[in-house]
Amino acid sequence: MNILLQYVVKSFDRSTKVIDFHYPNELLQEYNWELADQPQNLEEILMHCQTTLKYAIKTGHPRYFNQLSTGLDMVGLAADWLTSTANTNMFTYEIAPVFVLLEYVTLKKMREIIGWPGGSGDGIFSPGGAISNMYAMMIARFKMFPEVKEKGMAAVPRLIAFTSEHSHFSLKKGAAALGIGTDSVILIKCDERGKMIPSDLERRILEAKQKGFVPFLVSATAGTTVYGAFDPLLAVADICKKYKIWMHVDAAWGGGLLMSRKHKWKLSGVERANSVTWNPHKMMGVPLQCSALLVREEGLMQNCNQMHASYLFQQDKHYDLSYDTGDKALQCGRHVDVFKLWLMWRAKGTTGFEAHVDKCLELAEYLYNIIKNREGYEMVFDGKPQHTNVCFWYIPPSLRTLEDNEERMSRLSKVAPVIKARMMEYGTTMVSYQPLGDKVNFFRMVISNPAATHQDIDFLIEEIERLGQDL
Amino acid sequence: MNILLQYVVKSFDRSTKVIDFHYPNELLQEYNWELADQPQNLEEILMHCQTTLKYAIKTGHPRYFNQLSTGLDMVGLAADWLTSTANTNMFTYEIAPVFVLLEYVTLKKMREIIGWPGGSGDGIFSPGGAISNMYAMMIARFKMFPEVKEKGMAAVPRLIAFTSEHSHFSLKKGAAALGIGTDSVILIKCDERGKMIPSDLERRILEAKQKGFVPFLVSATAGTTVYGAFDPLLAVADICKKYKIWMHVDAAWGGGLLMSRKHKWKLSGVERANSVTWNPHKMMGVPLQCSALLVREEGLMQNCNQMHASYLFQQDKHYDLSYDTGDKALQCGRHVDVFKLWLMWRAKGTTGFEAHVDKCLELAEYLYNIIKNREGYEMVFDGKPQHTNVCFWYIPPSLRTLEDNEERMSRLSKVAPVIKARMMEYGTTMVSYQPLGDKVNFFRMVISNPAATHQDIDFLIEEIERLGQDL
Numbered sequence: 001m002n003i004l005l006q007y008v009v010k011s012f013d014r015s016t017k018v019i020d021f022h023y024p025n026e027l028l029q030e031y032n033w034e035l036a037d038q039p040q041n042l043e044e045i046l047m048h049c050q051t052t053l054k055y056a057i058k059t060g061h062p063r064y065f066n067q068l069s070t071g072l073d074m075v076g077l078a079a080d081w082l083t084s085t086a087n088t089n090m091f092t093y094e095i096a097p098v099f100v101l102l103e104y105v106t107l108k109k110m111r112e113i114i115g116w117p118g119g120s121g122d123g124i125f126s127p128g129g130a131i132s133n134m135y136a137m138m139i140a141r142f143k144m145f146p147e148v149k150e151k152g153m154a155a156v157p158r159l160i161a162f163t164s165e166h167s168h169f170s171l172k173k174g175a176a177a178l179g180i181g182t183d184s185v186i187l188i189k190c191d192e193r194g195k196m197i198p199s200d201l202e203r204r205i206l207e208a209k210q211k212g213f214v215p216f217l218v219s220a221t222a223g224t225t226v227y228g229a230f231d232p233l234l235a236v237a238d239i240c241k242k243y244k245i246w247m248h249v250d251a252a253w254g255g256g257l258l259m260s261r262k263h264k265w266k267l268s269g270v271e272r273a274n275s276v277t278w279n280p281h282k283m284m285g286v287p288l289q290c291s292a293l294l295v296r297e298e299g300l301m302q303n304c305n306q307m308h309a310s311y312l313f314q315q316d317k318h319y320d321l322s323y324d325t326g327d328k329a330l331q332c333g334r335h336v337d338v339f340k341l342w343l344m345w346r347a348k349g350t351t352g353f354e355a356h357v358d359k360c361l362e363l364a365e366y367l368y369n370i371i372k373n374r375e376g377y378e379m380v381f382d383g384k385p386q387h388t389n390v391c392f393w394y395i396p397p398s399l400r401t402l403e404d405n406e407e408r409m410s411r412l413s414k415v416a417p418v419i420k421a422r423m424m425e426y427g428t429t430m431v432s433y434q435p436l437g438d439k440v441n442f443f444r445m446v447i448s449n450p451a452a453t454h455q456d457i458d459f460l461i462e463e464i465e466r467l468g469q470d471l
Numbered sequence: 472m473n474i475l476l477q478y479v480v481k482s483f484d485r486s487t488k489v490i491d492f493h494y495p496n497e498l499l500q501e502y503n504w505e506l507a508d509q510p511q512n513l514e515e516i517l518m519h520c521q522t523t524l525k526y527a528i529k530t531g532h533p534r535y536f537n538q539l540s541t542g543l544d545m546v547g548l549a550a551d552w553l554t555s556t557a558n559t560n561m562f563t564y565e566i567a568p569v570f571v572l573l574e575y576v577t578l579k580k581m582r583e584i585i586g587w588p589g590g591s592g593d594g595i596f597s598p599g600g601a602i603s604n605m606y607a608m609m610i611a612r613f614k615m616f617p618e619v620k621e622k623g624m625a626a627v628p629r630l631i632a633f634t635s636e637h638s639h640f641s642l643k644k645g646a647a648a649l650g651i652g653t654d655s656v657i658l659i660k661c662d663e664r665g666k667m668i669p670s671d672l673e674r675r676i677l678e679a680k681q682k683g684f685v686p687f688l689v690s691a692t693a694g695t696t697v698y699g700a701f702d703p704l705l706a707v708a709d710i711c712k713k714y715k716i717w718m719h720v721d722a723a724w725g726g727g728l729l730m731s732r733k734h735k736w737k738l739s740g741v742e743r744a745n746s747v748t749w750n751p752h753k754m755m756g757v758p759l760q761c762s763a764l765l766v767r768e769e770g771l772m773q774n775c776n777q778m779h780a781s782y783l784f785q786q787d788k789h790y791d792l793s794y795d796t797g798d799k800a801l802q803c804g805r806h807v808d809v810f811k812l813w814l815m816w817r818a819k820g821t822t823g824f825e826a827h828v829d830k831c832l833e834l835a836e837y838l839y840n841i842i843k844n845r846e847g848y849e850m851v852f853d854g855k856p857q858h859t860n861v862c863f864w865y866i867p868p869s870l871r872t873l874e875d876n877e878e879r880m881s882r883l884s885k886v887a888p889v890i891k892a893r894m895m896e897y898g899t900t901m902v903s904y905q906p907l908g909d910k911v912n913f914f915r916m917v918i919s920n921p922a923a924t925h926q927d928i929d930f931l932i933e934e935i936e937r938l939g940q941d942l
Contacts, residue, residue, distance in 0.1 A: 001472065004556045024564060024794045028572055035580045035813070039820040045546060048817055049553055052810070055569045056557045066566060069804070072558055075516060082520055084551035085475045086527045087543055087758050093495060094895075095537060098526045101499055109506045127598035130803040138648055152652025153624035169778040170803050176776070177609055177801055179650020181623025226782050281804075287558050289806045305647070307640040311697050311905040311915065316885070318892035323495045330648055332601040332641055333540070333752075335760045335806070339523070342506070346519055349510040414787070421789035424565075434782040444782065 003046065007053045011060035011072060012451065017427030018061045020054060027055060057430070062451040063459060066430040068225070068253050068282040071449030075347040076287045079340035090125075090334040091312055091326025093319060100323050103338040106345070110278060111294050113258050115271030122301050123294040124329055125337040129252035130170035132277040132293035133219065135330065137161065137174045139275060139295060140217040140246035142304040149304065153179045160208040163219040164188045164196035164231060165437070168250060171219050184213075193381050194229030196220060202239050209243075217246045222267050223254020223283075226436055226444050227381060228389025230254060233269025241272075249273040252291065254387060256283025256448075259353040263361060266386055280341045283360070283388075283448050284353055290337045301328040360447045364388035367445060367457045376400065376465065380442050388447040393440075394419065394464050396471040413440035415471050422467040429463050474517060478524045482531035482543060483922065488898030489532045491525060498526060528901070533922040534930060537901040539696070539724050539753040542920030546818040547758045550811035561596075561805040562783055562797025564790060571794050574809045577816070581749060582765050584729050586742030593772050594765040595800055596808040600723035601641035603748040603764035604690065606801065608632065608645045610746060610766060611688040611717035613775040620775065624650045631679040634690040635659045635667035635702060636908070639721060642690055655684075664852050665700030667691060673710050680714075688717045693738050694725020694754075697907055697915050698852065699860025701725060704740025712743075720744040723762065725858060727754025727919075730824040734832060737857055751812045754831070754859075754919050755824055761808045772799040831918045835859035838916060838928045847871065847936065851913050859918040864911075865890065865935050867942040884911035886942050893938040900934050 010016045022030065031051055040048075058064060060072025088096045090103065103125060112119035126132045141148055145156040153159075159180055163171045165187040172182045186208065189200040205215050218240050220231040233249060240247035249270050255278030257263040258270070270276060274296050281290040295301055306327040313324050326334065348356070364385045371377040371392055380391035396415060402408040416433035423429055433443045445460070481487045493501065502522055511519075529535060531543025559567045561574065574596060583590035597603045612619055616627040624630075630651055634642045636658040643653045657679065660671040676686045689711050691702040704720060711718035720741050726749030728734040729741070741747060745767050752761040766772055777798040784795050797805065819827070835856045842848040842863055851862035867886060873879040887904035894900055903915045916931070 004553060007556055022568065024568070024572065024791050027568055033572060033576050033813075035577065035816045035821070037821045039823050040817050045814065045818050048814060049549070052553065052569045052573075053557065057559055057566050057568070059557070059559050059566070067560065069558075069560065072556075077555055077558075078520070080555035081552050082475060082523065084548055084555065084758055085478055085543075086524065087530050087540075087548075088528055089538065089540065089759055094901075095528050095530070097493065097495070097498055097528070098523045101495065101504060102523075105504050106506065127602075127806065128802045128804045130801065131598075134648075134801070148650065148652065149647045150652050150654045152629075152646070152655055153650035154629055155652070158623075158625055168803070169780040172778050173776060173801060173803075175623070176620045176778075177605075178648060179619065179624035181619065181621050181626070182778075183621045184623055287555055288560055289804060291804075305644060307643050307647075307653075309640040310907070311903065314888065314905055314912075316888040316912070318888070318895070320495050330601065330605070330644060331599045332639070332644075333599045333760060333762075335598065342504075343516060343519060345506045346511050347516050350506070350508045352510050417785065417787040417789070424789070432782065434785055436781070441785075441787070 003049050003053065008060070008072065011058040014062060016058065018064050018430050019057045019424055019427045021424045021427060022055060062449060062453065062456050063429040065445055065447060065460065066432050068446055068448060069288055071285045071451060073285050073287065073344055076285065076340045076344045079343035080287045083336045083339045086336070088336060090336055091324070091332065093323035094317070096336065099336045099338060100325060102342045103325070106338050106342050107292060107294065110292055114276055114294060116296055120298065121294060121296045122298045123292055124301065125290065125292050127335070128289055128291050129168065129250070129277050129279050130173060132252070132291050133168070133170045133250055134174035134177060135293045136219070136248040136275040136277065137178055137217055139300050139304050140248065141178070143246060143300055144216050146303070158213045159184060159216045160213045161185045161217040161219065162188055162201055162204060162215065164190050164221060166190050166194045166224040166227060166229060167219060167221045168225055168252070190229070193383065194224050194227030196231040196236065198232055198235035198239060201236065205239065205243055205245070215243060215245050217248055219248040219250050222249050222251035222270060223257070223387045225253065226389065226434060227391060228253070228385060228387030230266045230386055233267060233272070237269045237272035246274045247272065249276045252277045252279040253282050255279065256353070256357050257387070259284065259350060260357040261354065262358055283357060285356060285448060285450065286341045286344055290341050305330055356450045359450045360388050363447045363452055363454070363457060364390050366454055370457070370461060380439060390445040391442055393442045394468050396468050398471065409440050415468060416441040416443055418471055419464055419468045423463065429460055431460065474520050474524065479531065479543065482529040485533060487529065489535045489901050490528045490895055490898045492895045492898060493526060533920060533924065533927050534900040536916055536918060536931065537903050539917055539919060540759055542756045542922060544756050544758065544815055547756065547811045547815045550814035551758045554807045554810045557807070559807060561807055562795070562803065564794035565788070567807065570807045570810060571796060573813045577809050577813050578763060578765065581763055585747055585765060587767055591769065592765060592767045593769045594763055595772065596761065596763050598806070599760055599762050600639070600721070600748050600750050601644060603723070603762050604639070604641045604721055605645035605648060606764045607690070607719040607746040607748065608649055608688055610771050610775050611719065612649070614717060614771060615687050617774070629684045630655060630687045631684045632656045632688040632690065633659055633672055633675060633686065635661050635692055637661050637665045637695040637698060637700060638690060638692045639696055639723070661700070664854065665695050665698030667702040667707065669703055669706035669710060672707065676710065676714055676716070686714060686716050688719055690719040690721050693720050693722035693741060694858050696724065697860065697905060698862060699724070699856060699858030701737045701857055704738060704743070708740045708743035717746070718744045720747045723748045723750040724753050726750065727824070727828050728858070730755065730821060731828040732825065733829055754828060756827060756919060756921065757812045757815055761812050776801055827921045830921045831859050834918045834923055834925070834928060835861055837925055841928070841932060851910060861916040862913055864913045865939050867939050869942065880911050886939060887912040887914055889942055890935055890939045894934065900931055902931065
């Protein structure tokens with residue numbers, strides 16, 4: 001307990017490093033991690049815990065901006081400890097009565113917030129957004145061609161899914177897994193802000209139909225991974241309605257904005273979706289993992305996935321079997337992911353999540369306002385950030401006078417990786433970078449930890465300049 | 472902390488109830504579980520924790536025999552708390568350096584134990600055995616027809632998977648998800664002990680080939696869910712070799728026996744498998760979830776699943792990228808499941824797991840020896856249990872003199888559900904039951920918690936008789 005609490009205190013302390021970086025081979029050699037025949041004593045075990053945490057990334061540190069999931073909520077942490085202590089499985093009410101009910105209550109509340117009448121529908125907490133998106137694809141396919149469950153893809157025409165070129169790679173992973181194939185995922189063009197262009201979507205749908213293929217799913221993104229863009233959901237919904245295609249909204253990252261009266265308009269139209277992925281472990285700061293798939297039509301998930309395992313879902317139990325939700329899952333055993341969200345919700349209230357979201361978005365705007373006209377910065381796209389993603393290049397002094405040609409691009413592409421490597425060596429902060437399309441490596445700043453402050457944003461800017469000015 | 476530790480202490484105390492059972496509607500009404508706009512204070516939050524645990528099943532209680540995953544290991548629990556505190560994600564070395572290395576070390580050790588030369592190969596911790604089995608199916612398909620990734624199932628011939636009629640339902644779930652279809656999973660006959668009959672396997676493979684189908688996977692089970700049977704892996708391996716079919720071993724439940732010098736012979740031939748599912752959260756008592764998929768050929772998983780997301784797996788990072796293992800996963804974010812296994816292994820040593828396994832199997836044999844000739848019991852199959860599964864009917868006095876006809880079967884089928892319901896009402900113990908094939912509801916006793924003793928087994932028998940004698 002002391003070891004863990006000390007780590008938490010350190011994580012919150014800006015004077016500690018975010019990371020004590022070691023190269024993989026160094027780290028492998030620096031300590032004996034091997035597994036042996038003989039037991040070790042308590043002192044040794046405690047030392048392993050200390051060593052593990054010494055080299056861990058402090059994801060709760062207010063200057064850790066590296067991923068969409070950051071921060072460490074103490075109620076969420078306590079809830080996760082309780083979950084571990086209860087050590088049970090979500091498949092039946094029999095062995096997880098409270099957690100099954102809390103899942104029911106929480107998913108219903110999330111569906112209400114999405115805007116489905118009376119919170120009706122279905123859903124599940126799954127092991128991450130990629131699996132939630134895969135569920136959506138499976139269910140959409142099953143809705144259109146229920147025979148696929150028994151007969152496989154051989155029995156159905158060629159199915160085509162549509163998603164934007166900025167969407168998450170899990171759509172393609174899902175298509176590969178489900179036997180649909182990545183070639184059957186059509187990437188729709190985005191505008192300069194990273195939003196799907198509805199006219200291109202319609203054009204590609206018609207093109208697919210002309211080839212005799214069957215469009216079965218459009219996955220719009222509410223909060224893209226890199227730009228934080230929101231696809232125009234109302235326009236997408238109209239197209240899906242027109243062509244009778246399942247509309248999925250991947251709001252893994254952007255779903256949190258539904259908690260904010262100020263920002264939820266960005267997801268207008270989500271209420272028309274057939275399914276929604278929403279990861280509270282991202283923008284809402286719930287400990288990993290906590291991802292929900294929500295489905296408007298009740299019963300579909302069950303029909304799509306059920307196998308009636310009689311050793312688990314006995315039909316002659318003495319309680320209402322509708323609470324044995326395991327057979328609608330792709331998993332058999334399923335980790336309890338709901339309790340941390342539920343307890344945080346109780347502790348913060350919807351208004352607390354709203355304040356959390358509003359604060360993070362305000363911080364992103366603060367960053368944007370600082371750098372948009374600052375010397376040495378170039379924005380990747382114009383305009384205020386819609387989510388907390390702020391995408392920019394830092395241009396070191398030596399590149400500022402260069403013409404905008406290939407050589408400059410080539411040199412610029414090397415700037416972010418070097419600054420990032422130096423950040424990790426110093427351990428002062430962490431922020432992500434990547435190329436995208438024809439744009440060379442740029443920083444993607446994201447903020448989901450409400451412990452961050454204006455000073456932390458200022459620090460990030462100073463640190464980028466300190467570490468990058470000689471490049 | 473006090474709330475959690477009190478719960479742990481209670482869980483270990485035989486005088487407390489395993490469960491304080493309430494019907495779903497009662498439980499929904501007994502407490503206000505709803506989510507509201509306004510925050511609640513610390514006192515209320517602590518009360519929710521207490522209430523949640525009050526109604527939870529004490530899965531660590533020595534008289535909880537309901538599932539394959541039971542018990543509560545204190546080192547495992549501490550490790551899970553540390554994992555929650557570190558709150559990170561397995562996809563890159565960048566944000567999970569130690570955990571990525573520990574996964575590497577642990578999977579290698581598991582492969583050594585399986586018997587692959589030098590522990591070579593690949594693997595991943597996945598969210599449960601069903602997903603591990605699905606991975607195996609995906610990888611087997613990809614190995615034979617790599618074009619399936621891009622082109623989908625439309626581009627490949629009809630694929631057939633084979634598994635025994637006693638195998639886990641996740642094989643069919645996986646086939647449904649992957650677009651193979653459940654009709655393409657052929658269930659091979661088992662002998663009276665629940666072991667796959669190799670001659671039937673070969674017959675069905677030939678039959679499929681004659682129809683022009685392509686056998687691509689045999690999933691043998693090492694430790695079936697209900698009987699605890701071990702398929703004859705050597706014979707299955709010979710057949711797979713002969714017909715060039717991927718051999719998967721679902722050792723989710725039986726894998727733990729590999730830790731025991733006394734019992735590992737039951738998995739002889741596992742070293743010839745192409746892939747193995749092994750869930751340390753079952754027989755090895757690691758907290759939920761901890762399931763590994765191990766693959767003999769390195770690189771296949773990566774090729775099968777990678778999508779090269781440039782925002783995560785930047786190719787210009789400053790460290791050895793082979794440690795960024797996220798792209799071989801179906802998931803994007805992946806929970807850290809390895810640390811609890813690794814720390815328990817350090818604390819117990821391989822010999823500690825061996826003692827754990829040996830003790831549980833000894834307890835099962837003790838139970839078998841008590842009931843095999845006891846009045847009022849009938850074994851579902853003859854012979855000593857191979858795993859800890861002991862399957863039996865309790866015959867209440869009123870049924871003992873009845874002829875073995877349909878009426879008796881019908882009455883017998885109602886016995887286990889009533890006894891189970893009474894167990895839950897009293898909260899004294901929990902054990903599972905199910906029908907299987909033509910066998911009506913019988914008890915399936917399993918033991919994976921080394922805290923159980925002979926007295927607990929005696930108690931179970933007495934309790935069954937106390938609760939069932941009037942039926």
